[in-house]
Amino acid sequence: MQNELTLLQSTPLFSGLEAEALTGLLAQIGAVRRSYNRGAVLVQAGVPNHCVGVILSGWIEAARLAPDGSRLPITQMGPGGIYGDVLGGSSLCSPVTVIARAPCEVLLIPYQRLLHPDGSAAQQLVLQNLVRTISDKYFMLARRVDLLLLRSLRAKVSSYLLSEAERAGQLTFRIPFTRAQLADYLNCDRSALSRELGRMQREGLLDTYRSSFKLRDPDGLRKLSQ
Numbered sequence: 001m002q003n004e005l006t007l008l009q010s011t012p013l014f015s016g017l018e019a020e021a022l023t024g025l026l027a028q029i030g031a032v033r034r035s036y037n038r039g040a041v042l043v044q045a046g047v048p049n050h051c052v053g054v055i056l057s058g059w060i061e062a063a064r065l066a067p068d069g070s071r072l073p074i075t076q077m078g079p080g081g082i083y084g085d086v087l088g089g090s091s092l093c094s095p096v097t098v099i100a101r102a103p104c105e106v107l108l109i110p111y112q113r114l115l116h117p118d119g120s121a122a123q124q125l126v127l128q129n130l131v132r133t134i135s136d137k138y139f140m141l142a143r144r145v146d147l148l149l150l151r152s153l154r155a156k157v158s159s160y161l162l163s164e165a166e167r168a169g170q171l172t173f174r175i176p177f178t179r180a181q182l183a184d185y186l187n188c189d190r191s192a193l194s195r196e197l198g199r200m201q202r203e204g205l206l207d208t209y210r211s212s213f214k215l216r217d218p219d220g221l222r223k224l225s226q
Contacts, residue, residue, distance in 0.1 A: 004056055008107070011054060011080050012133045013126060021122040029113035029123075036100040043084065043098035051108045052088050052130075055081040058104020062096045073184045074144075076101065076176050085133050089115060148187055150225070153196050156186045158225035161206065161213055171215040178211060 005022060008014045014022055033056070036042060043049045045065060059078050063071040074096055077083065087094055088111035114123075114130060143163065150156045160182075164175050175182065183190040200206050205221055207214040215221060 007056065007080055008054060011082060012136070013052070013054065013082055013085065013129050015129055016125055017122055025120070025122045025126065026107075026109075028118070029109060031107055031109045033105060034108055035105050036103065038100055038103050040100045041097060042100060042106065043094050043096065045095060045097040046093050048091070049084055049094045050088055050111050052082065052084045052111055052114065053098075054107040054109070055079050055083075056105040056107055058100060059102040060098055060104060060106075061101045062098045064096050071184065072187065073177075073181055076181070078176075082133060084111070085130060086137050153186070153188050153192060154200070155225050156188070157193070157196055157200065158205075158221040160186065161215060162218065162221055162225060164213070165215050165218070171218060173213060174211050175213065176211075 002019075005019045008022060009017060009019065017025070036058070042053060042060060043062075055077055057079055059076065060081065060083065061076045062074040062083060064074055066072050083098055114126060147156055147159055150159060161175075164173055165171050167173075177185055179194060180190050183193045186193065197206075197208055201208060205215075205217045205224075207216060
């Protein structure tokens with residue numbers, strides 16, 4: 001339990017809360033723990049979702065169904081990831097489906113219980129954190145839209161890898177996608193993506209092996225991403 005409390009305290013939603021205050025708050029707002037097998041649907045597109053989920057273990061993927069029936073990955077999350085914080089308070093149905101990509105355990109929090117503060121400092125802090133996480137995800141979505149608006153695949157790859165390097169704080173990093181998942185994320189053909197990465201590697205722009213990358217010419221990639 002202590003390890004899970006430490007994990008929860010590291011999340012944006014519960015940042016700044018002491019363990020004792022966090023334990024009391026979770027009991028007060030009716031948080032429950034759920035286990036899911038690989039492939040289980042945590043949130044179904046077209047169905048309202050009224051919970052915030054915090055991943056305690058495992059891995060999930062949020063995706064949107066395209067008109068042709070293909071899946072467009074929106075994001076993937078591991079332990080400490082939060083989903084449902086943006087749409088859980090809406091009267092509208094969820095536009096995305098969230099699936100367990102591996103067996104996982106999730107802490108589910110009734111959204112409405114978060115929106116009715118009891119005057120305690122702990123819940124006031126969580127409400128502030130909730131607003132901040134929603135704002136952060138809005139800007140993440142805006143960056144994704146900007147990425148998809150780029151005309152060439154090379155520009156998309158360059159822009160995405162530069163953003164991942166910035167997130168990692170170094171030029172050598174791993175991305176949270178397989179090659180097929182990255183192709184879905186960039187909305188391109190997997191073979192075309194592999195060819196483009198191969199050309200960029202031969203040109204000295206980057207090194208790559210599976211999900212690992214090293215940016216050898218970040219200035220060159222910045223020019224390509226514009």
